[in-house]
Every structure is written in C-alpha cells, then in structure tokens.
Amino acid sequence: MNLVRSEFLKISTTNTWWIFALIYLPLWALTLLVNYLQTSVLADSSRLGEVSPADAEVFDVISEPPALAANLYTNGQFFGLLIVMLLGTIVVTNEYFHQTATTTFLTTPQRTAVILAKLAAAMLLGALFWLVTTGFNLIGGSLIMVSLDLGAQLGTGTVWEAVGLNGLAYLLWAIFGVGFGVLIRSQLGATVSAILLYLGGYLGAAIILNILAARFGDWISDLQVIVPSLASQLLVAGTDDLPGSPPRWTGAVVLIGYALVTGIVGTIITRRRDIS
Structure with a gap:
C-alpha cells in the first residue's frame, strides 16, 4: 500500500491532473450538448424523416428510453478514456522526465x-475520473431525460450495467496507459503517440x-470489437440488441485481454530493461 500511495502522490501532487481536468471539462460539456440534441431527435421519431428499413431497425433500438439514458449517463467516454490513458502513461514517463526512475528502483529493488x-x-486515477464524471452525467443526464418526458430511467438495470461497464473501461484504459509508458519512456513521445494511435x-x-461491411456483408461489423476504442463504446451501448454489433460482453472480454497483455508485457520489460 505504501508503494501505491507513493505512486499516487507523484501524480496527484503535480499540475498534470488538473491540467487534464481543465482540458476535459469543455470537451465533456460539448459532448453532453451533442448527446442532448441527439436524444431530443431520437425521442421524437417524426424528426428522423425518411430512413431505410435497416436504419429504422437501428433507430428503434437506440431510441428506447433505457438506451438513451445509458448514452447520457456514460457521456464523455471517448475523451475521458483518452485522458485516463494519458494519465496512466505519465505515471510511468514522469519518472524518466524528472530523472527519478533510478532512485525509485534503488529504493525498491523489486x-x-x-x-x-x-x-x-x-487504476485508482481512472476510477476517480470515472466516479466524478459519472456524478456529473447522472445530474445532467437525468435533467435531460426528464425534460424530454422520458423519465430518468435510474431504476433500469441495463442503465446501471452500462454505467458499471463504463467504469471497467476506465480502469482498463488506465492499464493501457501504463503499458504504453513502459514501451515509450519519452513523455512527449509517449503522449503524442498515444493520442495519434487512439484517435x-x-x-x-x-x-x-464500414467500407468492408458494404462490400462483404454486415458480418464484418462484428470485427469492430477487436479495436479497443470501439470495444469501449460497445460496453456502454445500453442494449445487446443493436443490429450489426456483437454482444456487449465481447467488448469486455477483448478489453480485459488487452489489459492483461499490456500489464504482463509492461512488467516483463520493466524487469529486464536498463533504467539508467
């Protein structure tokens, strides 16, 4: 526990966390505005206009109140996961940037x-980030749902499943960040590379x-689950009945697999690499 507390203090006592928070806040607000507009359209099917039968099937699923609520209560996931990954990266690269890695490993040879x-x-940082974000989402999302006469849907199990799976995504992306920081020790190089790869x-x-699915069939769409960022979005879909998408549990399995590989590889590299 002392080691964990020490590592947590290294990042929480710097300016890094609140700089990221200030960057994320307007992105979260912008995403909530977009989701509000999207929810208002989906809640009134007459505003969709003419759509194809295939699109109509998708709209029928995602316009269900629990699905709309799940989307609002997990608002900001796309940018939130990016921020958490970068924080995880900095947990490692800060040691090399401030040249404290040697001291750390001499103090704790294991x-x-x-x-x-x-x-x-x-992971603790990721959990805190998810917790605070979810608190704001529950407030803002409830107000939007009630204003559209859809009810808050807080008693719906699928909504809380989406919220919980969203928390799992935050934890796993924090692990991805640490693994990325181990692979690329340069703080600037690691953060820029992580952003480019994520986006x-x-x-x-x-x-x-989408191109392959149009040419070879909708079964190609199931392959989206192998892409971590797309698998994360699948977790918070709020339904397992979305046409052209695999079940949500497959997204969880894929992300856990990536996290295990990242954590194990990162540990092995750290054990063998020269830190000087």
Whole structure:
C-alpha cells in the first residue's frame, strides 16, 4: 500500500491532473450538448424523416428510453478514456522526465512491485475520473431525460450495467496507459503517440470496417470489437440488441485481454530493461 500511495502522490501532487481536468471539462460539456440534441431527435421519431428499413431497425433500438439514458449517463467516454490513458502513461514517463526512475528502483529493488504499484495508482486515477464524471452525467443526464418526458430511467438495470461497464473501461484504459509508458519512456513521445494511435485507430477502424461491411456483408461489423476504442463504446451501448454489433460482453472480454497483455508485457520489460 505504501508503494501505491507513493505512486499516487507523484501524480496527484503535480499540475498534470488538473491540467487534464481543465482540458476535459469543455470537451465533456460539448459532448453532453451533442448527446442532448441527439436524444431530443431520437425521442421524437417524426424528426428522423425518411430512413431505410435497416436504419429504422437501428433507430428503434437506440431510441428506447433505457438506451438513451445509458448514452447520457456514460457521456464523455471517448475523451475521458483518452485522458485516463494519458494519465496512466505519465505515471510511468514522469519518472524518466524528472530523472527519478533510478532512485525509485534503488529504493525498491523489486521492479515487479513498482510496476504493480504504478498499475494500481493508474487504476485508482481512472476510477476517480470515472466516479466524478459519472456524478456529473447522472445530474445532467437525468435533467435531460426528464425534460424530454422520458423519465430518468435510474431504476433500469441495463442503465446501471452500462454505467458499471463504463467504469471497467476506465480502469482498463488506465492499464493501457501504463503499458504504453513502459514501451515509450519519452513523455512527449509517449503522449503524442498515444493520442495519434487512439484517435487515428478509432477513425481509421471505423472507416475501414464500414467500407468492408458494404462490400462483404454486415458480418464484418462484428470485427469492430477487436479495436479497443470501439470495444469501449460497445460496453456502454445500453442494449445487446443493436443490429450489426456483437454482444456487449465481447467488448469486455477483448478489453480485459488487452489489459492483461499490456500489464504482463509492461512488467516483463520493466524487469529486464536498463533504467539508467
């Protein structure tokens, strides 16, 4: 516990966390505004206009009140996971940026214990980030749902499943961040590379899968689950009946698999790599 507390203090006593919070706040507000507009349209099917039978099937599923509520109560996930991943990365790269890595490993020669403490600290940061974000989402989302005469849906099990799975996503992306920081020790290099891979991987995968699905069939859409950022969105869908999408549990399995690989590889690299 002392190691975890030490690692947590290293990041919480710097300016990094509140800088990220200030960056995330307007992004969260903008996302909530977009989700409000989207919810208001989906809640009134007459505003959708003419749609194809396939699109109508999708709209029927995502316009159900529990699905709309799940989307609002997990608002900001896309940017939130990016921020949490970057915080996890900085938990590791801060040591090399401030040249304290040697001192850390001399003080605690058991490198496995150190990297496990960093993983635990990053997960704690991810949990706190999710907790605060969820609190704001529950307030803002409830007001939106009630204003649209849909009810808050807080008594619906699928809504809380989405909220809980969203928390799991935050924890796992914090682990991804630590693994990324181990692979690329340069703080600038690691953060820039993580941002490019996260955004580029999300957009690139979405475009490529849509093109392939149009050519080879809708079964291609199920492959979205192998892309971490898309798997994370699948977790908070609020329903398992979304056409063209695999069940939510597959997204959880894939993310847990990535997290295990990232954590194990990161620990092995840290044990073997020269820290000087």
